[in-house]
Each structure stands twice: as structure tokens, then as C-alpha cells.
Amino acid sequence: MTRSTQERLEQELCEPGDIKLAQRMGISAVDMYGLRDYCNREGRLLVIRSGNPASRPFFFDGNKEPKPVTEKGKAGDKGYVTTRSGHFFSDYDMMSLWERIGYESSTTSTE
Numbered sequence: 001m002t003r004s005t006q007e008r009l010e011q012e013l014c015e016p017g018d019i020k021l022a023q024r025m026g027i028s029a030v031d032m033y034g035l036r037d038y039c040n041r042e043g044r045l046l047v048i049r050s051g052n053p054a055s056r057p058f059f060f061d062g063n064k065e066p067k068p069v070t071e072k073g074k075a076g077d078k079g080y081v082t083t084r085s086g087h088f089f090s091d092y093d094m095m096s097l098w099e100r101i102g103y104e105s106s107t108t109s110t111e
Contacts, residue, residue, distance in 0.1 A: 005060070006028065006030065006060045009030045010022075010028075010029040010030055013029075013030060013033045014029040014030065014032070014033050018032055018033065022056075023056065024053060025050035025051070025053070025092075026050050026051035026052045026053040026054070026055055026056060026090070026092065027048070027050055027051055027056075027092050028056070028059055035048070043100035044097060044098060044099050044100065045097070045098040045099075046094060046096075046097055046098075047094070047095045047096045047097075047098070048093065049092055049093045049095050050092050051090050051091050051092040052075045052076075052079055052089075052090035053079075054076075054077055054078060054079030054090075055079040055090040055091065056079070057079065058079055058089035059091075063087065064086075064088060064089045065086065065087075065088055065089070066088065066089060066091040067081060067089065067090055067091065068088070071083055071085065071088055073088075074090075075090035
């Protein structure tokens, strides 16, 4: 997906407030849209550590890859890190997944 495609999809699928939030958090608004849809449909809650806002331009440019867990360098203000292995942008990581399993209400009677 090219960056222009990414921007077009954000405009088509996402609310302006979601786009602004995604930009601040360093994530893709399209991903946020898809994750929200998944969570609502499946009754799940995802806790995701946001990425580096400076990395957003590199998500879909095709020249850099998400930084693997084995790379310890920090992307910093430029949004990517260069190592012997290549050029990597800072993406976001899933921290936990919670599943809604129902809620049982109990009442007690004083009678």
C-alpha cells in the first residue's frame, strides 16, 4: 500500500478525530479502524503500545520495514533506525488481549 493509498483510505474510512489521534499516537488510522471493528465484533480489548509519530511516513513507503524485536536501536526524531541489518521504522506493539467472557450479576435478598 502506498502512502497516497494510506491517506486515501484514512479519509474514506476514518473520522477526522481518529486521524488526528492516530497521527499523535504514531499509528495508522486505517489500522485503528480495523482494530476497533475487530474488537467490537469479537468482544475483545487490545492494549497496544503506540509507536513513534515520526515513523508514520515510513509505514507504507516500501523502503523500510517494521523494527524487529531483535533490533534494539531507537528511531528517535527521524522516525527510523539504521543498523547493519537495514533501515527500520518504529511500529507499535500489542501488549495484551482481553476477551469479554460475560458478566454474571448476583442479587442478594434480605427477606
